[in-house]
Amino acid sequence: MSFRLFTCARCAREILDRHLLKVHGLTWHLKCLKCSVCAMSLGHHNSCFIRNKAFFCKKDYTSANDWVRRAGKDIYHLACFACISCKRQLSTGEEFGLVENQVLCRLHYDIMLLNLQRVSDNGGVAHLEGNLPMDCIPKTAKRPRTSFTSEQLQVMQTQFIRDKNPDAQTLQRLADVTGLSRRVIQVWFQNCRARQKRNQVHDIIPPLGSCKSSEMPLLSDNLLFLASGRLQTH
Amino acid sequence: MSFRLFTCARCAREILDRHLLKVHGLTWHLKCLKCSVCAMSLGHHNSCFIRNKAFFCKKDYTSANDWVRRAGKDIYHLACFACISCKRQLSTGEEFGLVENQVLCRLHYDIMLLNLQRVSDNGGVAHLEGNLPMDCIPKTAKRPRTSFTSEQLQVMQTQFIRDKNPDAQTLQRLADVTGLSRRVIQVWFQNCRARQKRNQVHDIIPPLGSCKSSEMPLLSDNLLFLASGRLQTH
DNA sequence: CACTAATGAGCGGTAAAGAA
DNA sequence: TTCTTTACCGCTCATTAGTG
Structure with a gap:
């Protein structure tokens, strides 16, 4: 029992x-x-x-399409609730900063703070006229590279075993479940297909390390190097 | 959960x-x-x-930009009132030097004076054009080294026992809990792994000096390299 | 001194961007 | 879509430098 x-x-x-x-x-x-x-x-x-x-x-x-988000005293359309620096739309529960009614994702809020700090370290507002914090926000920042949580990977890998080319509907469902954007999911499946294909080649041709010694009588320095995977260049 | x-x-x-x-x-x-x-x-x-x-x-x-310090006849923003050599902002009551309207902390003011003395001993201004005292001020800012409190160490060590390679999320959580930056936490784990590895090798493989000849008849250089995982190149 | 936090080079893995 | 390339992230290792 x-x-x-x-x-x-x-x-x-x-x-x-x-x-x-x-x-x-x-x-x-x-x-x-x-x-x-x-x-x-x-x-x-x-x-x-x-x-x-x-x-x-x-x-x-x-x-949900009519949803708005409240931030401070203001109300934003869901679609408008995006970082003014990297343009990325923010998700529920995600941290954000507000600077003069402008939304910033956590990353670019922090960057803004750093820049602000740097400005004040270098002598304050003297060179900049008026709107100080806004000038510390990078204008069109790149979207940062997302890193997946183990749960998100779990979900996607499970799906990948079942279907390597999920349709739009499935893609959307995965996006909903994981909290990731549809595009990110799509790219992951593209890369995962490519990865699998690449590794298949390695499965057919065994990597050097797994060769049996009888097949490789000549244990050279090069093999040593390959075995350790690290070459120290002076 | x-x-x-x-x-x-x-x-x-x-x-x-x-x-x-x-x-x-x-x-x-x-x-x-x-x-x-x-x-x-x-x-x-x-x-x-x-x-x-x-x-x-x-x-x-x-x-707050109006906050100032008075030094001699000049007025400085509080944030500007830092040593141009080590970048450290000076506190109220702290000694400082002024060289061409540039602030120096006591230490780097003295160093500057010493360098100045040395230059004039070696033949004076001949080689240097113009801004002599400024050239005697060391440019490099001192790197601040954090020292951890026992509580911060406690948190990190406890985590280390559970997981030696915490993922990004855990790293962030530790940063939040300890109040340290994510990067500092990450570096501590890197160093801690290296430390453990170093000590393990010494535990398993006794250092060369203590090897007994009878037990290790065939101690080739190659084996040593593989066993220690470390190649010393000169 | 010993110990260790920080730095930098080098590398593997891979998300993202772009071309076809 | 696939394929290629780029850029970023985390790691290890070696080294430098700050602290007690």
């Missing part, structure tokens, strides 16, 4: 409900899984929608 | 606010981030200005 103790992802207490609710890889009390907008319980409901790790009832999920 | 406990940089208590306020690499209660001049809350505000680790509202930041 085995006891499996399940704890709720929201309240962290043991689940003694008649039914065990499993959503998004986590277990929940029926009444703990709520729409993040209207707070209605989703546990007793037929559908549950996920976007960027937040849960929604159907109504609030579909009306 | 992971719990992320955030503590406020000002009152050191847990943050249960709806929004987590992150400024300058630290986390704050909304009401704990105040302007250091007028004490108004900045957490509910759109902008927050930083200078020398103090926080200001917009009004007080811009008027």
Whole structure:
């Protein structure tokens, strides 16, 4: 006889409900899984929608296009809520900064602060007229390279085994589940296909390191170098 | 299920606010981030200005540019009042030197004087045109070395036992918890891995001096290289 | 001194950009 | 789409330099 103790992802207490609710890889009390907008319980409901790790009832999920975000006293269209530096649209829960009613992602907010610091270190406002913080914001910054969490990788890899070329719909679902943008997901699958193809070649031709000694009687310095994978260049 | 406990940089208590306020690499209660001049809350505000680790509202930041120090007949911005050699901002009451309206801390003022003396001993101004004292000021800024508190070490060591290669997220969490920068945490883990590896090698393979000849008859150079993972090139 | 934080070179892996 | 290239990130190793 085995006891499996399940704890709720929201309240962290043991689940003694008649039914065990499993959503998004986590277990929940029926009444703990709520729409993040209207707070209605989703546990007793037929559908549950996920976007960027937040849960929604159907109504609030579909009306999401009209969503706005509140930041300070101001309200932004969801689409307008993007970093003015790198133009990237920010996700729910993501950190942001506000400078004169302009939205900044965490990264470029920090960069702005650094620049601001540097300016003040170099003698303050003397050279700059008027709008100091704005001048410290890089104008068209590159989008930073995203790094995936292990959970996001898990989701994508699982899908990749099932289907290496997911259609647009599946792509969107993955984006919703992981909280990543559709484009990022798409690029990952492109790169993953390329990676697999590349590695297949290596599977056919065994790498040098795995050769058996009988096949390589001449143990030269070069082999040593290959084995260690590191050459020290003086 | 992971719990992320955030503590406020000002009152050191847990943050249960709806929004987590992150400024300058630290986390704050909304009401704990105040302007250091007028004490108004900045957490509910759109902008927050930083200078020398103090926080200001917009009004007080811009008027803070009026902060000055008087040295001789000249007036300096507070932020400008730093040693041009080591870049360190000088505190109230600290000794300083002035060379062509440039501020020097006591140490680098003395060094400059010494260099000046040496130049004049070696034949004077002949080779140097014009700005003699300035050329005697060392250009290089001193690199600041952080020293960790025992609590910060505690946190990092505890994590190291669990995971020697923490991912980006964990790194950030450690940075948040300790108040250190992400980079500093990363470097500590790199150094700690190297340290462990160094010590392990000594534990397993006794240092050359203590090898007994009977136990190690065939100690070739190649084996040594592979075993230690280190090639000394000269 | 020993110890260790920081720096820099070099490299593997891979997300992103661009061409075809 | 695929293929190529670029750029970035994290790592290791060797070295430098700050601290006690």
